[in-house]
Structures are given as structure tokens and as C-alpha cells.
Amino acid sequence: MNCWPLFLICLITLSSLPTHAGVRAGAAEQEITPKTGLEIQHYFRKSIGVRDPLFVRCLYLEDASGNAVAIVGLDLIMASFETCDELRAEIREKCGVQHTLLNFSHTHASAALGPRGRSTVSNDEDSRWNDRTLDSIIAVVAAARKQAEPVSLRAGRADVQVGFNRRLVNTGNGHIFMGVNRKGPTVPWVNVLVADSLRTSKTIAVLFEHAAHPVIAPHTSKLTSADFPGAAGKRIREVLGNDVITVFGQGCGGNINGFPLRSTHERADEAGRRLGEASLKAIESSKRITARTLSIKSTTVTLPSASLPGRELLAEMMDLEKNNAKRMKQLRQIEKLIKQGEQPPGRRFDAHAVMLGSEWCLTAMPHEMFCQYELWIDKHAPFRNTMTFAFTNGYEGYVAVDEALALGARGGYEAGRLPNWGGQVYTRHLGPPAVGVEKIVKAALSSLWPSLSDSEKSN
Ligand SMILES: [Zn+2]
Numbered sequence: 001m002n003c004w005p006l007f008l009i010c011l012i013t014l015s016s017l018p019t020h021a022g023v024r025a026g027a028a029e030q031e032i033t034p035k036t037g038l039e040i041q042h043y044f045r046k047s048i049g050v051r052d053p054l055f056v057r058c059l060y061l062e063d064a065s066g067n068a069v070a071i072v073g074l075d076l077i078m079a080s081f082e083t084c085d086e087l088r089a090e091i092r093e094k095c096g097v098q099h100t101l102l103n104f105s106h107t108h109a110s111a112a113l114g115p116r117g118r119s120t121v122s123n124d125e126d127s128r129w130n131d132r133t134l135d136s137i138i139a140v141v142a143a144a145r146k147q148a149e150p151v152s153l154r155a156g157r158a159d160v161q162v163g164f165n166r167r168l169v170n171t172g173n174g175h176i177f178m179g180v181n182r183k184g185p186t187v188p189w190v191n192v193l194v195a196d197s198l199r200t201s202k203t204i205a206v207l208f209e210h211a212a213h214p215v216i217a218p219h220t221s222k223l224t225s226a227d228f229p230g231a232a233g234k235r236i237r238e239v240l241g242n243d244v245i246t247v248f249g250q251g252c253g254g255n256i257n258g259f260p261l262r263s264t265h266e267r268a269d270e271a272g273r274r275l276g277e278a279s280l281k282a283i284e285s286s287k288r289i290t291a292r293t294l295s296i297k298s299t300t301v302t303l304p305s306a307s308l309p310g311r312e313l314l315a316e317m318m319d320l321e322k323n324n325a326k327r328m329k330q331l332r333q334i335e336k337l338i339k340q341g342e343q344p345p346g347r348r349f350d351a352h353a354v355m356l357g358s359e360w361c362l363t364a365m366p367h368e369m370f371c372q373y374e375l376w377i378d379k380h381a382p383f384r385n386t387m388t389f390a391f392t393n394g395y396e397g398y399v400a401v402d403e404a405l406a407l408g409a410r411g412g413y414e415a416g417r418l419p420n421w422g423g424q425v426y427t428r429h430l431g432p433p434a435v436g437v438e439k440i441v442k443a444a445l446s447s448l449w450p451s452l453s454d455s456e457k458s459n
């Protein structure tokens with residue numbers, strides 16, 4: 001038998017197979033709501049039921065050269081670097097995905113995620129939930145990867161604001177206090193990335209990002225809730241269909257509170273519905289991304305902590321606080337460091353960028369970043385569309401901008417330092433980051449993007 005014709009037939013058949021040199025995407029989700037009786041935060045309370053369920057959701061993207069990223073949205077408050085490092089390593093090992101972005105929506109009616117076998121709260125039930133949740137995240141990444149198919153991507157933005165800047169100045173003493181600052185900076189929009197199947201033309205997933213603390217659900221309610229991000233995803237699905245996976249990413253909402261603060265679940269639903277409507281508008285007006293390759297970059301720097309108080313101030317404070325055990329514990333640590341001639345440890349800062357040519361960039365970072373960072377990225381990142389995540393792959397408190405850090409003791413909850421007891425004095429950093437971190441953050445972020453001039457990098 002002459003095998004030439006068969007060979008030719010094979011060749012023709014092979015070359016006519018649909019090959020796809022562009023981006024492939026897959027998406028999946030699983031419910032991770034802790035059951036009744038488990039600890040929820042923040043503030044800490046025991047859950048007595050479920051107002052709305054919590055989910056892990058993943059949008060997986062890959063290109064023909066094997067560049068791939070799993071973008072994971074979690075309806076959880078936070079996780080440490082240790083937890084995120086271990087989980088990302090496990091995902092690498094079990095799912096073969098090199099890059100994972102774990103974004104925490106920061107809902108204050110959920111739970112924190114801890115490392116395997118060592119949940120953040122030390123009772124067995126919570127610990128079992130914790131480990132099951134880690135398994136769910138891995139399973140969701142694996143499922144999203146398995147389902148990956150050729151897609152067309154589009155990106156868009158629409159105006160919306162579900163919160164306000166939460167830092168106000170007391171004009172009497174110049175101290176910052178928490179309230180509703182309608183004139184303060186915010187990120188007044190939602191960014192979306194949409195993946196449409198090339199096979200069916202249907203939308204597979206919507207990644208949407210907005211910057212605000214999910215703190216509209218009341219802390220007095222003992223029901224778990226995804227707060228406004230959950231309600232927003234629900235609204236998008238009501239219109240686009242329930243098989244569309246909606247992945248929420250929390251932006252630089254460190255100094256923005258959802259409004260109205262700690263009011264009702266219904267108000268959280270309303271705010272979420274508005275965010276969902278705006279996302280639908282952004283989807284409708286979104287522009288197609290033609291880039292066929294993904295570029296994924298990361299870098300790590302250290303953000304130095306503010307220097308410790310002088311010996312004199314410390315002595316005064318130790319005298320004043322001698323009956324307050326919690327404060328004395330921190331003051332003794334400071335005393336120890338001063339004696340050793342050391343400074344408190346800095347904060348780890350990992351910056352990540354997922355880029356599609358010059359058309360789209362997702363810039364992601366850890367911590368509760370002030371919104372001014374997202375506004376700066378939007379102004380300077382050399383891409384047609386940007387999306388920004390904070391609360392990603394690790395957490396060590398707030399990172400304010402220099403202007404706020406320079407207020408020293410008057411800097412308020414997120415940026416203040418001794419002799420005032422802001423939130424960050426109770427961390428291992430014994431205070432906020434140092435003035436000057438803004439430049440370090442901006443340099444780290446812009447080092448990931450193509451060709452930005454030196455003057456643009458520092459402005
Ligand atoms: Zn927060």
C-alpha cells in the first residue's frame with residue numbers, strides 16, 4: 001500500500017485542526033462558609049448562622065507559551081504571608097500553576113485563613129474549617145485550569161462609589177479620627193475584565209475590582225456575610241446568567257469604608273447591587289484585548305518601620321501605662337529593641353503584575369494600601385486599562401502614604417505612632433511604616449511595567 005496519500009491526508013487534517021495561539025481561560029467556585037458556632041471577625045464573635053454564603057472563586061488565564069496565572073478571590077478577611085506562601089506552593093505542586101494571586105475581599109463578617117494545621121483560632125472545629133477551605137481553594141484552581149478554553153478578553157471601567165474616605169482631621173488638635181470624609185480621596189470606579197468563550201461566545205467569567213472596606217454589614221450581627229462584594233457578584237449573575245463566575249478583587253481600600261458603616265445587611269445588599277449595576281455598565285462598554293501573550297512579573301522589597309520613640313518618652317509612657325498589661329507588653333518590646341540598638345522589623349512588600357501587552361495590567365500587592373496608591377497606578381501605569389489589587393498574597397496591616405505617616409503621633413488609626421496607640425503599635429512592627437515608604441512602593445510597582453521614565457516613577 002502506498003502510504004503517501006495517507007500521510008498527506010494526515011497532514012491536511014492536522015493543519016486544519018483549530019489551533020489557538022491566544023489566551024485561554026477557565027473559572028470555578030466553591031462555597032467556603034464556616035458553619036454556625038465558628039469564630040467570625042472583625043470584631044470577633046461566634047457565628048449563629050449564614051446571612052449570605054462565602055465563596056472562593058478563581059479565574060485562570062494561560063497563553064500558548066505556558067505563562068499562566070490563577071487569580072483567586074476569597075470572601076475572607078485576610079491571611080498572613082506565611083499562609084499565602086504555603087498555599088501558593090501547594091497550588092504550584094498540586095495544580096502545576098506557577099503564579100497565584102490570592103485576593104482577600106476583607107469582609108468583616110467572615111474569617112481569617114491560617115496555615116494548614118494551624119488555624120488562626122485554636123479550636124478543632126475552626127481548624128477543620130480552615131484546612132477544608134485550603135483544600136477548596138486548591139480544588140477551585142485545579143478545576144479552573146482544567147476547564148481552560150480559548151477566550152476573547154475585554155476590559156472596561158464604570159463610575160461607582162460604595163464608600164467614602166474614612167480619615168477626618170480634628171481641627172482642634174490636628175489628630176486624624178475615623179469618620180465619613182466625603183471630600184477625601186477614593187477610587188470612584190469599578191474595573192472589569194471579561195472572558196468570553198470563543199467556542200460558545202458566552203461569558204465564562206467576570207473579574208471585577210473596587211476599593212472599599214466591606215464593613216456595611218453590622219458587627220453586631222452574628223451572621224456570616226460576604227458584604228457588598230457578594231451582593232455585587234449576585235447582581236452581575238442575575239443579568240449574565242448563573243454559570244458566569246464572578247471573581248471580586250479588593251483594591252487599595254485601606255482608608256475607605258463602605259457606606260453606611262456597620263449599618264444593616266440590607267444596606268450592604270444595596271451597595272453591592274449598585275456596584276453590580278456599575279460592573280454591568282463597564283462590561284457593556286468594555287473594549288476587546290487583542291494581546292495574545294501574558295507577561296507575569298513579581299518583585300519583593302522591605303518597607304522600613306517608623307523609628308521607635310526616644311528613651312525619655314518611653315520612660316514617661318511606661319509610668320503612665322504601668323497598670324495596662326497589653327500596652328506594657330508592647331512598651332517592653334520597644335525597650336528591649338532600644339537597649340539592643342535595633343529598629344522594629346520592616347514589612348514585606350511583594351508586588352505582582354499580570355500584563356496583556358500594553359492593553360491591560362493587573363497590579364497586585366499585599367496589605368491594606370491607601371487608595372492614593374491605586375490612583376497613582378491609574379495615572380502612571382503605561383496600559384490602556386488597569387486593575388489594582390491590595391490585600392493579596394499576604395498581610396501586615398496598613399500602608400499609608402507619606403503625607404499621612406508624616407503626621408507622626410497625630411496620624412490616626414492607620415498611620416499614627418506613639419505616644420498615641422493606633423492599631424499598628426500592637427503589631428510586631430510596633431508602629432506604622434516609616435515616612436519614605438511611598439517612594440519604595442512606587443518604585444517596586446513601576447519596576448514591573450515596561451519603560452517608565454525615572455521622573456514618572458517617583459511622581
Ligand atoms: Zn481593614
